[in-house]
Amino acid sequence: MRNVLLIAAALACSNLAAQAAQDYPYKPIRLVVPYPPGGANDNLARPFVQMLGERLGVVVILDNRGGAGAMIGTELVAKAPPDGYTILFCSTATHATSPQLFKRVAYDPFKDFEPVTLLATTPVLAASNNINGITSIKGLVDAAKASPGKFTYGSGGVGSVSHLSAEIFKALANINLLHVPYKGGGDFQGDMIAGRIDIQINSAPTVSPHVKSGRMTALALARPARWPDLPNVQTFAEAGWPQYRAGGWYGLCAPAKTPKAVIDRLQREAVAVVTSADYRARLTALVADPAGSTPKEFAAHLRSEYERYGKVIKATGARTE
Template sequence: MTFRQLYLVAAALTGFAFAHADATAQAYPAKPIRLIVTFAAGGSSDALARGLAKQLGEQMGASVVVENRPGAGGNIGSEVVAKGQGDGYLLLFGTIGTHGIGPALYQQLPFDPIKDFAPISLLHLLPNVLIVNNDLPVKSVRQLIDYAKANPGRVSFASAGNGSVSHLAGELFKMHTGTKLVHVPYKGGGAAMPDVMAGRVSIMFETSTNALAAARGGRVRALAVTGIERWKQAPELPTIAEAGVPGYRVDSWTGLLAPGSTPQAIVERLNAECVKAAKNPAYREQMAALGVEAVSSTPEEFRSFIVEEVAKWRKAIELSGAKID
């Protein structure tokens, strides 16, 4: 076979591959899509996932079925998707736990959080809020840092448990500010909040909806939010970064992922649907009612975000000494 003949064959095969991928994307979806959620039914993450499933289903004219697979810090559900068929009919409702803290916290995982997944888009962002007991003599982040440095080991911070977002947000704060705060872990944020209100623990990096309700009720004092920008539901609160801790950022987040073998054409189709959802006024309002901001990103931006998140939390975990297995 001549070089010209080989060239023509290669060109024909390439054209066929692109045509096949395009046809696959156009025919998709042809059956129900399974959305794996790594939390039990009834929680806040489950509510977010079901809201997304409904919105995507309406946009795509297909059924998006939520399937709850809780356990092992989200690793059970994540493994289902990591080892699943990449045909677009199996998706993961990923979170800061499954693709941020978890990969940095667990010593051994049955999957690679980067290589075994095809990131599609960020979906939701939710900051935590730095709250302090009303009797603590500080009214700003700067004052808190100065007070903690003047009283090393006397300022404590509550968390929802070892390895939780509220725990590692505190460890990251210590790392950025050089303060010596004492960690007091609880079995869930609900158990921790009463002790912060009563003054048995000094501060907490609590989920924004719970923290804001307590602060507006006068039971604690809110100093700042942990996210990259001010929270729309409490615009009067500065970010911790702008309040004097450059580079500090903690956003709880969710995102959509598929098995790593998923065709690019399907990834792009799903990404376009996520972008469309994030711009839908009714959907945005529904998500805001749940306390989160609906967002979107490109697949490439989401992949870079995950890599940065894992690196950030790995450093915080190494400094804190937190371990699971």
């Protein structure tokens, strides 16, 4: 009799879970952005949450949880209930770099998450402040070689795109730049404008608004062709560094074991947002390319990026505690 009751209880729980997945969503969703406000993740996520909420018919709350190379917010989602109500605005740092840079990582980028979709890709844009006199990549290399260790570059933290992108270029150009890590890509922009940081090689959505406003000087863009909105900014290839390749991506992940019905609904509505004319226009203004993928395609992308950046980390010797 006891076994019958246990089986009945298990079936009841299973049926309730299935019904909850079918009714998804029926309450607000929390989208965790594992960086402070103002960085590329945040700039791309804010319009996304509004549009996603409109399509799902519920409020989507943006929750900035920065720190530790994006691992604080990422760990929070990894340990959240797998019901689709706490999801992650994942990135290169959360799934490709930080898990390989840090010795202590409290989540597995593959086992602890369900990939939903790739949302957008972003080239990196190198820029300098308007005080140090550097106006080109060649000028940066010449100045850095003349005064090794004098010039600083800011990053959104160890393992961020802005960290590794600069390290890749340092190795290619054989120059010494002093790394100044912050908690997020938006945190050091004021310091750079004020002249306390010399340069950054950061996600274009973070840098381009400051370039367009004249508060920073663009040096080069890591893209095959120039960006229509920045026609006077040369590419790294045009500047003499065709082998330089760096950039970031942003996607949507949910905790492992989130029901397939929930993943499918999130994927369908998220892709509808990123392929809409409104969001595409916002991405264009930020110097980002819209994507959109199936969960399976995104899973393959995550694995590929993990392997690619693993090679970069090994080659540059970038490591942290």
